[in-house]
Amino acid sequence: MLAERPLVAGNWKMNKLIAEATDFVRELLALAPDFEAVDAVVFPPFTALAATGEALAGSRLGLGGQTMCDNVSGAFTGEISPLMLLDCGAHWVILGHSERRAYNGETDAAINRKVHTALRLGITPIVAVGESAEDHAAGRTHDHVVRQTTAAFEGLTADDVARCVVAYEPIWAIGTGLSDSPPAANRVMEQIRASVAGLEQTRILYGGSVKPENIGAFVAQPHIDGALVGGASLSAQSFYDLMVNARAQE
Ligand code: PGA
Secondary structure, eight states, X not given: OOSSSOEEEEEOOSOOOHHHXXXXXXXXXXXXXXXXXXXXXXXXXXXXXXXXXXXXXXXXXXXXXXXXXXXXXXXXXXXXXXXXXXXXXXXXXXXSOHHHHHHSOOOHHHHHHHHHHHXXXXXXXXXXXXXXXXXXXXXXXXXXXXXXXXXXXXXXXXXXXXXXXXXXXXXXXXXXXXXXXXXXXXXXXXXXXXXXXXXXXXEEEXXXXXXTXXXXXXXXXXXXXXXXXXXXXXXXXXXXXXXXXXXXXX
């Protein structure tokens, strides 16, 4: 790990009603996680964002949106403005998650516009990149992730890029239980880090079937600064265990 502290990011996807989200926060904060040694952020669905923001107010647990619009207001039915994220206390956003790319037609160009907007408004983007099983098998991982990464950060200064976070999530590892091996993920992440000026200073997270049992082995790698976690971030106990085991590798 290059960063001072690991970052554990919990992507709840389309899970949790409002009461479930606020219960999670109460349970997690009652477990008294050591926020001095690890940064942690949760990404609830939009309907639970405001209530989650109220539940975690005053704590060191961060809040983020799972996507956002690249415009700040206007005639964009169904979209969520970055100002609305800030209004709920959310200072983070996941951009370019593979599920958004696959099911919602998010393009590299749209992701790039959103990165620019997020930075302009002081929201930290976690830019997700990753190759399909087919590209992985064909040896195209490097070309694919470097293309996605350079497209996402186009037109930004190295200083702006350094304010972002990247998540490397091989699509074949998401929700499958088949995580990449830590050394293999580290090699790809080293290539991502070298692809755009400014990334040498940013946190790069691994994502794809991360669990409390394997997060330590990922964070022990030199280019892995934390994890973007789906399934294992849904229970407070499991999220707490992720934080503890990420920290243990420092
Ligand atoms: P997973 O999801 O941890 O359930 O594999 C990761 C993600 O999609 O961010």
